[in-house]
Structures are given as C-alpha cells and as structure tokens.
Amino acid sequence: MSKVVLITGGSSGIGKSIGxxxxxxxxxxxxxxxxxxxYPDSKFPIVAxxxxxxxxxxxxxLEVLxxxxxxxxxxxxAGAGITGPIEEIPDTEIKRNFETNFFGPINVxxxxxxxxxxxNSGLVINITSIAGYMGLPFRGVYSASKGALELITEAFRMELKDFNIEMTNVAPGDFATNIAAGRYHAPVxxxxxxxxxxxxxxxxxNEHVDSGSDPKQMAEAIFKVIQTEKPKVHYKxxxxxxxxxxxxxxxxxxKVYERLLMNHYKL
Known part of the structure; x- marks a missing residue:
C-alpha cells in the first residue's frame, strides 16, 4: 500500500512542491x-x-483517517513570517505568530x-528554518518560534521512542516562494x-526570498528523509x-558571531 502523507500548508510554496x-x-x-x-486545480486533495x-x-x-x-x-x-523591531511589534502579532509556527504544529x-x-509506526517532519538557529535582527520573533519548534522536536523524539514513531526537523534557508507576501510586516x-x-x-x-532556491530542493530532501529508516534529529x-x-x-x-550577523545585515 502507498504511504499516506498529510502536509499542512500544502496548497502553495514549499508545501505544494513537496506534495x-x-x-x-x-x-x-x-x-x-x-x-x-x-485551490480547485491542486494535483492532490486539499483538506480544510x-x-x-x-x-x-x-x-x-478524522477526514484523512x-x-x-x-x-x-x-x-x-504551515507557517507564517513576521518582521519588525521587537519593540514595535504588537503583542497580538507575536502571539499569533507563535500560534501558527509553534502551538499549531504541536496540536497537529x-x-x-x-x-x-x-x-505502531509513523514519521513526523517539522519544517522549521535556518533562521531558528540564531536570533536574527528584525526577525527575532520568527527565529524564536522556529527555534522553539526545533527544541521541542528533540524532546518529542525521546518521548516517542517506545512507539516506533520517528520525528525530525528539516530547516530550509531562503527559497523562492510567496512567503514574503504572507508575512506580518511591522510598518516602517x-x-x-x-x-x-x-x-x-x-x-x-525580500530580496533573499526573491532570489531563493528552487523549492524542489526541499521536496527532494523530504523524500530522502521519508526513505531513511532512522532519520537524524536535524536536517538543513x-x-x-x-x-x-x-x-x-x-x-x-x-560576540564574534554577533558581529558577523551585524555586518551581514549592515547594522
């Protein structure tokens, strides 16, 4: 029998490419x-x-089962971007981002x-972000939400060992998708x-996203992870x-690493 795969946020961008x-x-x-x-033209079923x-x-x-x-x-x-000086981002937007990027995946x-x-089997792949490995200026909330998902996956993996259920993180860098259009941008x-x-x-x-890699690279990486008997904890x-x-x-x-980031972002 074919393996059944459920992809949250599978209607566009990386999710669509993977699907x-x-x-x-x-x-x-x-x-x-x-x-x-x-999405009436989707090549695979889209569930609400x-x-x-x-x-x-x-x-x-329940519908898929x-x-x-x-x-x-x-x-x-499924995830959402958010940018802005942390001081100026409304609390409601910070909480909304964590609801989407952290609490949402946990509840799924x-x-x-x-x-x-x-x-007695299963695999969970959490799409995080390379941004989740460091606190990026003006992307701090996004970095924090993705970093939190990375860490909780580590704990989940150990808790699930007795049930033959694997879990892993796959952290993408910049890919050419429409994520910038869906971000919350604190106004300048x-x-x-x-x-x-x-x-x-x-x-x-925005320039990094526009010139990002082909999402097919992520699809190929996810396919390799699914084919791996014992996936690693983290993939980039x-x-x-x-x-x-x-x-x-x-x-x-x-402090040396902080200076590298500041130079990169011309701060």
Whole structure:
C-alpha cells in the first residue's frame, strides 16, 4: 500500500512542491488550507485546516483517517513570517505568530499521534528554518518560534521512542516562494528610531526570498528523509553559506558571531 502523507500548508510554496513531488513518487498525498476551495486545480486533495483552530485540526485528521485508515507521514509545513523591531511589534502579532509556527504544529502532532501509536509506526517532519538557529535582527520573533519548534522536536523524539514513531526537523534557508507576501510586516514608522536600519533589512529579506532556491530542493530532501529508516534529529537545506552560518555559530565566540550577523545585515 502507498504511504499516506498529510502536509499542512500544502496548497502553495514549499508545501505544494513537496506534495507534487511525493505524489509523483507514488505516495497518497493530502494537503491542507484554511480555504480549500481556493485551490480547485491542486494535483492532490486539499483538506480544510487552520492550525490555530483546534476543532479544524481534529476534523482534518478524522477526514484523512476515514478515507485512508492511516496517516504514515505528517509534514508540519504551515507557517507564517513576521518582521519588525521587537519593540514595535504588537503583542497580538507575536502571539499569533507563535500560534501558527509553534502551538499549531504541536496540536497537529497531538491529534495524529494516537493513530500512529495504534499502527505502531509513523514519521513526523517539522519544517522549521535556518533562521531558528540564531536570533536574527528584525526577525527575532520568527527565529524564536522556529527555534522553539526545533527544541521541542528533540524532546518529542525521546518521548516517542517506545512507539516506533520517528520525528525530525528539516530547516530550509531562503527559497523562492510567496512567503514574503504572507508575512506580518511591522510598518516602517517615520518617527521610529529603527526606521533606517529596519527599512534596509526589510528590503534585504525580500530580496533573499526573491532570489531563493528552487523549492524542489526541499521536496527532494523530504523524500530522502521519508526513505531513511532512522532519520537524524536535524536536517538543513539551503545554500552553502546558510548552512555554514549554523556551523560558525557553534564554533565562534558569541560576540564574534554577533558581529558577523551585524555586518551581514549592515547594522
């Protein structure tokens, strides 16, 4: 039987690319969106799901289980970007970002674990970010939410060992998607002490996404992880310098690494 894969946020961007790639490899793929009717041309079924609403999570999992009797692989891909000086981002937006990037994936995992435990098998792949390995200026909230998901995955893995359920993180760098359009951008305020530096950083972030890698690279990486019997704890997918940045943080003194980041962002 084909493996059944559920991809949150599978209607566009990286999630869509992963879904189409896996379907071509013979997997039975389901994606999710808050409004499935907006994607009538999707190459795989799109199920209603809003990761910030618990009732839709339960309904989505039950719908897929009712149709397929199992979920072999959960890919927590749904996420949201957020930029701005931390001082100027409204609390409501910070909380909303964590609801999407951190609490949402946790609740989807909780909903799917009972069925995976019953079938004595399963794989959960959490799509995090290379940004989650470091506190990036004007992306601090995003870094924090993705970093939190990285860490809780480490704990989850150990708790699930008795049930033959694997979990891993896959952290992408910059990919050419529409994530910038869906981000919450704190406005560049005329009277803000951060106006000049935040404005330049925001422009740089958008340029990085526009010139990012082909999302198919992520799809290929996810396929390899699914084919791996015992996945690693962490995977990174991106250009050499993005992956090197993680290594440098591990080996350089904190202040030296901080200066490298500040120079990179021209701060």
């Amino acid at each position: 189409e790639f896996l379907q071509n490899k013979g997997f039975k793929v389901y994606g999710t969106s808050r409004i499935p009717n907006n 799901l809003d990761v910030t609403r618990a009732e839709t999570i339960s309904e989505c999992i 009712d149709k397929e009797s199992k979920i072999d692989v959960l890919i927590n891909n 995992i909780k909903a799917v674990l009972p069925s995976m435990r019953q079938q 305020l005329e009277d803000s002490p951060y106006k000049k530096k935040y404005g330049k950083s925001l422009q740089m972030m 997918v991106g250009v050499f310098m993005q992956k090197l940045s993680i290594v440098l943080k591990r080996i350089l003194p904190d």
